[in-house]
Amino acid sequence: MNEKCSKCEKEAVKFVEWKKKYYCKEHFNQYFIGQVRKVFDMYKIPSDKKICVAISGGKDSVSMAYALSKFCKNLEAVHIDLGIGEYSRKSLGITEEICKNLGIKLNVIKLKEIGYTLPGLLQKKKMIPCKICGIVKRYLLNKFAYENNFEILATGQNMNDIAMHAINTIYSSYLIGLKNFKPFLPKDKEKTVALIRPLFFLSEDEIETFLRINGIPYLKEKCPYSEEAFSTKIKETLSILEKEKPGFLRKFVSSLIKLSDLVKIDIKTKSCKKCGFPSLNDVCSFCKIVK
Amino acid sequence: MNEKCSKCEKEAVKFVEWKKKYYCKEHFNQYFIGQVRKVFDMYKIPSDKKICVAISGGKDSVSMAYALSKFCKNLEAVHIDLGIGEYSRKSLGITEEICKNLGIKLNVIKLKEIGYTLPGLLQKKKMIPCKICGIVKRYLLNKFAYENNFEILATGQNMNDIAMHAINTIYSSYLIGLKNFKPFLPKDKEKTVALIRPLFFLSEDEIETFLRINGIPYLKEKCPYSEEAFSTKIKETLSILEKEKPGFLRKFVSSLIKLSDLVKIDIKTKSCKKCGFPSLNDVCSFCKIVK
Numbered sequence: 318m319n320e321k322c323s324k325c326e327k328e329a330v331k332f333v334e335w336k337k338k339y340y341c342k343e344h345f346n347q348y349f350i351g352q353v354r355k356v357f358d359m360y361k362i363p364s365d366k367k368i369c370v371a372i373s374g375g376k377d378s379v380s381m382a383y384a385l386s387k388f389c390k391n392l393e394a395v396h397i398d399l400g401i402g403e404y405s406r407k408s409l410g411i412t413e414e415i416c417k418n419l420g421i422k423l424n425v426i427k428l429k430e431i432g433y434t435l436p437g438l439l440q441k442k443k444m445i446p447c448k449i450c451g452i453v454k455r456y457l458l459n460k461f462a463y464e465n466n467f468e469i470l471a472t473g474q475n476m477n478d479i480a481m482h483a484i485n486t487i488y489s490s491y492l493i494g495l496k497n498f499k500p501f502l503p504k505d506k507e508k509t510v511a512l513i514r515p516l517f518f519l520s521e522d523e524i525e526t527f528l529r530i531n532g533i534p535y536l537k538e539k540c541p542y543s544e545e546a547f548s549t550k551i552k553e554t555l556s557i558l559e560k561e562k563p564g565f566l567r568k569f570v571s572s573l574i575k576l577s578d579l580v581k582i583d584i585k586t587k588s589c590k591k592c593g594f595p596s597l598n599d600v601c602s603f604c605k606i607v608k
Numbered sequence: 609m610n611e612k613c614s615k616c617e618k619e620a621v622k623f624v625e626w627k628k629k630y631y632c633k634e635h636f637n638q639y640f641i642g643q644v645r646k647v648f649d650m651y652k653i654p655s656d657k658k659i660c661v662a663i664s665g666g667k668d669s670v671s672m673a674y675a676l677s678k679f680c681k682n683l684e685a686v687h688i689d690l691g692i693g694e695y696s697r698k699s700l701g702i703t704e705e706i707c708k709n710l711g712i713k714l715n716v717i718k719l720k721e722i723g724y725t726l727p728g729l730l731q732k733k734k735m736i737p738c739k740i741c742g743i744v745k746r747y748l749l750n751k752f753a754y755e756n757n758f759e760i761l762a763t764g765q766n767m768n769d770i771a772m773h774a775i776n777t778i779y780s781s782y783l784i785g786l787k788n789f790k791p792f793l794p795k796d797k798e799k800t801v802a803l804i805r806p807l808f809f810l811s812e813d814e815i816e817t818f819l820r821i822n823g824i825p826y827l828k829e830k831c832p833y834s835e836e837a838f839s840t841k842i843k844e845t846l847s848i849l850e851k852e853k854p855g856f857l858r859k860f861v862s863s864l865i866k867l868s869d870l871v872k873i874d875i876k877t878k879s880c881k882k883c884g885f886p887s888l889n890d891v892c893s894f895c896k897i898v899k
């Protein structure tokens with residue numbers, strides 16, 4: 318890039334389209350961290366809250382951990398080892414390296430130690446791998462954060478993920494889900510913790526830039542079970558719209574926050590009869606999968 | 609097409625992807641009219657209601673008029689002559705031909721006769737042409753239908769239009785608009801009539817097939833003011849998703865109907881101080897444009 322930073326005279330490393338600004342490494346980092354802080358400011362979350370950061374080792378969770386470490390004073394990490402052979406070993410390796418670099422305590426939940434592996438569950442259940450994995454991870458992360466007295470669980474969905482999920486949520490007519498399209502969901506049920514999505518206002522492209530310019534290692538490999546699913550196609554089409562109208566995704570996800578407050582559905586949460594954690598049905602999705 | 613109709617032995621003219629069925633001309637027509645009737649059945653609308661069909665002469669309104677004429681017993685048409693030179697002359701010509709063929713009385717509102725033309729309004733106002741045109745048409749159609757004691761106004765938005773508008777409505781954060789994504793909107797305000805969208809469950813592709821196989825004339829020309837706008841791009845990307853997953857658009861718009869009921873916003877409608885028709889502000893959008 319031959320341009321100069323819009324804030325100083327240094328060489329620019331990135332053009333942030335929706336801002337119409339060029340940034341050098343230092344000012345891009347400032348912008349990136351600023352977008353993460355914005356979520357904390359929006360919901361007036363003090364930076365000394367006890368936060369559990371879910372790190373898989375992939376680009377989103379790694380960049381989230383780096384950004385949070387810049388201003389959060391009470392962080393710990395949690396990693397779920399899904400037992401997917403070499404892929405899981407690499408994921409854990411990267412996560413350990415990241416946590417060591419950042420000086421954050423790492424907690425590892427090994428699915429194997431509680432009696433399961435993802436490949437094992439997939440053999441038992443005829444479900445889409447990403448769906449099972451999502452249920453298992455959501456359940457174990459909340460359980461860990463709750464049982465270890467964390468106040469907030471931080472997960473790494475980025476802006477592209479959020480927009481894609483919204484289209485998918487409407488498409489699949491799971492409209493109850495629209496209530497959750499927020500960067501921060503306060504604790505609203507027993508046996509849960511509040512949830513924060515620090516990357517809500519950051520795009521995949523910006524996340525990749527952040528990792529690249531700071532030379533941060535992350536797992537580039539795809540999960541062997543990941544499929545070129547319909548979600549990927551939705552993401553691709555949203556990227557076309559973002560390219561056509563820079564700032565589209567940002568306006569779209571910002572509008573989703575407003576929409577989430579307008580959607581009025583009474584959700585009656587029960588306690589799962591097997592594990593006691595919150596569930597929409599008598600038995601929760603996790604217990605149904607592992608039973 | 610070398611395939612046979614899935615319902616009879618005749619040659620198929622169309623493969624309806626979401627149904628995974630081939631149809632001959634007769635059975636495709638049956639399917640098409642069936643999808644229009646479905647809207648009437650869903651909302652228990654008797655076929656003898658006094659309906660005003662808005663016909664521009666384009667593919668959507670023309671196919672809608674043909675389909676409605678098959679089972680509605682009390683139809684009249686209305687056409688708005690926007691005063692866009694040759695384009696408007698052709699639009700009116702086609703509309704007259706259609707109404708003559710169908711034996712439907714045609715009412716023509718000439719914008720010029722009430723003192724305006726679209727090109728004239730565009731010179732006065734710095735607004736996107738399609739936006740001004742939309743406001744003018746919606747206002748005049750409702751006014752005409754109301755003052756002439758119609759019970760329902762029928763307009764030709766198809767499934768692709770509806771899905772595109774939903775994305776645009778979220779993107780532009782005009783969430784109040786999400787309440788209107790229904791095939792039928794009962795009269796809920798003074799000085800209005802109920803609104804029906806008979807093509808809610810029909811795609812552009814199916815509409816074109818209907819016109820082609822029945823040799824129905826329609827205006828193929830684009831409005832000289834129409835722009836290759838962002839809406840077109842949204843439509844293109846939605847078509848990519850429909851191609852990837854046939855039935856996507858159908859599930860998406862069906863879900864929008866449910867969503868429209870879940871979105872709770874109190875809309876306070878006033879009466880426009882100038883014309884007395886419903887308005888969200890003291891003066892309605894139409895009066896603001898023509899003042």
